[in-house]
Amino acid sequence: MNLIPMTVQGAERLREELQRLKTEDRPRIIQAIAEAREHGDLKENAEYHAAREQQGFCEGRIQEIEAKLGAAQVIDITKIPNQGKVIFGATVTLYNTSTDKEVVYRIVGDDEADIKQQLISVNSPLARALIGKMVDDSARVVTPTGEVEYEVVQVEYL
Template sequence: MDRVPMTVAGYSALEAELKMRQQEERPRIIQAIAEARSHGDLSENAEYHAAKESQSLNEGRIAELEDKLSRAEVIDVTKLSGGTVKFGATVTLVDEDTEEKKVFQIVGESEADVKSGKVSITSPTARALIGKKTGDSVEVNTPGGGKSYELLDVAFR
């Protein structure tokens, strides 16, 4: 069984989603199915089929969340330190071509959200940065082409 690395915040977010889906969404869907059933003929009842589809999607997501949580390897980033990039590090890079600064944290796949500055450990950028130190130059092969960055800072917060 493969372990899934994630931060404490990522684990909490998955737990919250699971709780919401089990305690709020599931009863709401069951109520919608019961209401649709009361309308009679199920073979031509669009409400019933939509509610059953919704139930299927919700139960699938619940199973997925339970699986991820059971395989989670929670890493408390605040207890990490050092000067090399590893899981949980918040890195500051400067693009060597455009001089544009970028700051992001390396997190687990389920927590990745580029817009909020969280990059998956499996992304090309994170894989290129692992093991590097402040001042190192990093070549990243992205789907948009090669990029060259200088690593300005490594922090754990």
């Protein structure tokens, strides 16, 4: 079984979602199914079919989260000595040499990635180019608009 790298925060968010699904959403859906059954004929009962569909999505998501947490390799970056090297979980400040702008990204697991929050997947082209680099190293990334060069300005293990 392949382990899925995940930050401590990402694992915690999945646990919170799993808890919510099991303690809030599942009972609400079961109640909705029971109420819809009371309306009679199930063949033409739209509320019943909608509630059953919700139940399927909810149970599927519960299984998906449990599988991910079961295969998770939770990495606590704060327990690793910072040697200035870009690794999974690191927060990296980059200087884009073509735009003269600095950007900050955190390298996280696939399920945690959210570019709007500056969280990039460890499997993204940028993260793959950065892994193993040190402060002051350059990384070239091929993008749809061409090649972009970044310089590693700072590496933090937060």
